[in-house]
Amino acid sequence: MTQTIDHVALLPAYLAAGTAVLVLLADLLVGRRAATAAVAMLGAAGTAVGAVLVGRGADRETFCTVDGCSWLATSRGALVGTVFAVLTLGVLLLSGPLLRAGAVPAGEYCFLLACSMTGGVVLGAAGDLITLIVALETLTIPLYILVGLRRRTVASAEAAMTFFLVSVVATAVTLLGAALLYAVRGTLHLAALAAAPALEAGAEARLGRVAVVLLLAGLAFKVAAVPLHAWAPATYDGAPLPVAAYLSTASKLGGVVAVIAVVVDGLGPWLAVSGPALAVLAVLTMTVGNLVALRQTRMVRLLAWSSVAQAGYILAPLGAAVAVAGRDADALSVAVAATVAYAVFFVVLELAAFASVVALRPADADGGEITAYRGAGRRHPFVAAAFVLALVGLAGLPPGLAGLFAKVVVVRSLLDGGAGWLAVVVALNAVVGLAYYLRVCGTLYAAGDVAGTARRVPWSVGLALGGATAVAVVVGFAPQTILDAVQL
Template sequence: MIDINWVVFAPALSLIIAASVSLLITVFKKNTKLSAIISLIAVAVAAAFNLQLFLNRAEGVQSSFGLEYLADTPALGFNFVILIATALAILISYDYLEKRNLDQIEYYPLMLLSASGALVMVAAGGMITLILGLEIMSLAVYVLAAWKQDSPASEEAGMKYFLLGAFASAFLIYGIAMLFGATGSFNYAAIAASVSSDGFDKIFYAVLASILILVGLGFKTAMFPFHQWAPDVYTGAPMPVTAFMSMVVKTAAFAALFRIAASFLLDMPSFISQILLIMIALTMIVGNMGGLVQTSLKRMLAFSAVAHAGYLGLALFAAKTVGIQAAVWYLTAYVIMNAGAFAVLSLIVDENDQADSLDDIAGLAKTHPALATAFSIFLFSLAGFPLFAGFIGKILVFQAAIENGYVLVAIIGIITSLVAVVYYLRPVIVMYFKNTDNKITIQPSMATTIVIAVAAIVTVLLGILPGWWYGLFEMGQRIVAAG
């Protein structure tokens, strides 16, 4: 008998229902704004369900379909992050799409579907659920990345993302198949039990499978050497979609990776950890070095997204202890400051997402002091300066790595974040300190302004009072997939 616990996947379900409903409604009444509002409500409902689950989490593991679909503390924490990110992305899109005639009715439903896929991925307690969620999420994002049909760059972004994404999925599926061959199970808990049992003799296949899985998820998280698509796709896609991808897709992929790491990846021969270590170190180096040479701010944020994947990866080594808690915190901070930065950019850029070079924002502090202040807050936070959320996130993940003995990679992380300071603060220097008569026109948007204001306040609040949000996701010792 299938055991179905509807409450457990109510968050994802409410997004799917809302997506369908808004598609149906807009067939009769073509109004994208209406569908945006429906989407926002859906996100709020999903968040409410998630909160309900979160408050009940003490009553044992909440799951559905056996242990395939989980609603434990890690899943609920990542769910919150995804829902916040989705809401922010919807708000950034609100006026942006209309101004550029991109407001086809399918946009928000696709975004909701993608987010629901992300929620499924986060909740996955087994490989099948994982691949299901991954595909739901990715298919919608492929379409969104190519949303600007008259722009070759956007089309290229969608195509590139699709082809490489399909390729990566194939690796993941191979890995899953091989792991099934080695352990006889799709479920994380069963895999973990099998791998760590005494008589386990198919270690070769398990290792190979782990590598293939790392390739698949490394692609989605944009980790070196599978990051090359990221700068192009992020630059080509419309700004709100870029924001959505760099937040939601990354969160979901990392959530899956964390759960896999906690279940069995870290128990594999140390060879796997070393591969992961090298990937992470190079991700930080490549991301930050790449950011250093960019002139387009959007592209700079794309490289910054790669670099942050590296920092997040540091917490993977602590996935069994404080790693997930640190990751939830880091991703919350990252989503908020990143959304803020993209929101600011979406106001500055022209119709084709161009005109976002350093020279274009020179003197912003004079013409739009509030906007410049907010942008500076986001950049300082991304650079990891104290008083802002990014700093706490950074020390949490570095600490997690150091506590588990990975001092060297933490040092690399800190040195590369010194490089990052240069490119994050260059816009600040240009905005404030450059004498110019540049007249900057921005495109006013109420919804985006709300995003910027809220994100700026929360970035500072989280930076000064980090404890409450961090404390919520105390995991105890029981982080492995099974209850």
């Protein structure tokens, strides 16, 4: 059959990939760090605009066969592409001091970020497992190098190696699950997998259940869910701070999008297996993340374990709806909306938290000990205020309305789905999380001068921090906009 290609649907991917090429050319022909970074920022902004423009129109499909389409330009895909592009722009702004100090090579750094952004944009539109897995790897592989770009630092090399080894194993498990699923169904298109009749018994049914478990286990790595979570704290702490911010936000968002695509769009016949598995993952992840975060003394490690706990909150409504409601379309739609909305709120608040850390630390330093931030609120009142807003938002307290609304959405979706026990677990874990979030807030305003004298916050970091904080405040007052954008 003759296959036509809808280039309009592919516009965000073209813009993201073109950004990576232009960054290389700028670095080769101009050779100035500022010019290279400016090209990367303009490309990320253009990608966000392109994703918004494509998302405003009707849904588009391309690369279609009789089984389904490999590229689905829907409103949800446009939202994912936009968020990835905006996150990349924010991380580039946070990287300004790092690039000016020469701590990392500007050309390679911006090129790898643009490549990772391309994977995120493609991930939002993936219509089959091959496209989805390739997009996830395109998102992840550049991060191996970015984590290890801190020159002459053993911790950075160790973090990169840890991330690489665990990721390779997770990818192999994911591919094995996809291969077994293909052996059972003869297709990898999500639409065809969802439309296939359920297998109740026999060797194929057992093989299908094994495939689902392997697929979900591999994807659990991307969201740092238990038991594939231990890489996150060491990797975040060893990476340059802006890269840690990108890992904690974009990489986690990519894993959430992949889990939603696989579970909701492709694993309909195996909901009885995938639902309980996700619910158990959510409980273990939020509990382990919160309990271990209580014992942390380093700032980035605390934020890393906090993000592990947040992954549990993100997965909870999806797992509960799939486990309890089965193939109820309305229940799944509400669960997906709650999951994606929480993920969007989380990445905005997490980016603001890491931007605050970058603003309070020297350009080429790591996150340091929590005690190093003692009294920082007295020397950097605006940065500290933004940091506190991000932390209380992650904790789900006012005035962090975005985080408060996110917690309410999750608990409400669990109660509506009949998973009251999981809502109780979420509430208890949220109370545990208050302890370490408020401890950091108290340290910022404690008496003392351990953090040193005040210094000027670079304009790019201030812009990223102000932008992330402003977005968090705006979506906190208009949360229904996010929910409307992610409805199936």
